Amino acid sequence: MDKRRRAQKLDKIARDIQESILEGYSERFKNEFLSPQNIGKIEDADCHVSITGVCGDTIEMSLSIKNGRISDIRFMTDGCGPTITCASYVTRIAKGKFIEEALQIKFTDVEGYFQGLPEESRHCAKLAVMTLKAALEKYSANQTNK
Numbered sequence: 001m002d003k004r005r006r007a008q009k010l011d012k013i014a015r016d017i018q019e020s021i022l023e024g025y026s027e028r029f030k031n032e033f034l035s036p037q038n039i040g041k042i043e044d045a046d047c048h049v050s051i052t053g054v055c056g057d058t059i060e061m062s063l064s065i066k067n068g069r070i071s072d073i074r075f076m077t078d079g080c081g082p083t084i085t086c087a088s089y090v091t092r093i094a095k096g097k098f099i100e101e102a103l104q105i106k107f108t109d110v111e112g113y114f115q116g117l118p119e120e121s122r123h124c125a126k127l128a129v130m131t132l133k134a135a136l137e138k139y140s141a142n143q144t145n146k
């Protein structure tokens, strides 16, 4: 088999694997999964948290706050694909919001946007929302104690 045909075959295998992994998820979920946003760490963040979920996976989140709004937000995780996907969405919708508004983001907002989540991925969305809340609460507590 020549190089080009081998590359095409590997591409097809990769696509088939991706399709089988994403079976049962909406198009919106697939798009977010394939192009996650806000991955990374803010070095001079105003707040940084690390939260571990029931499955043992962790999301680290860092925030920059300017005039009461989330001006930047990044995350890293050792968790699964759905965790990355849900944290991507949560950070996207949190960015630019006032702290009080971002605190209103709920697990059901994530589930609703993705038009439902398979049972085994629901805790991943909950972990993403929980991490955002923990970060905002930590930031607010630090401000109160200044």
Ligand code: FES
Binding pocket: 053, 055, 056, 057, 079, 080, 082, 083, 121, 123, 124, 127
């Ligand atoms: S399996 Fe642990 S957060 Fe998704």
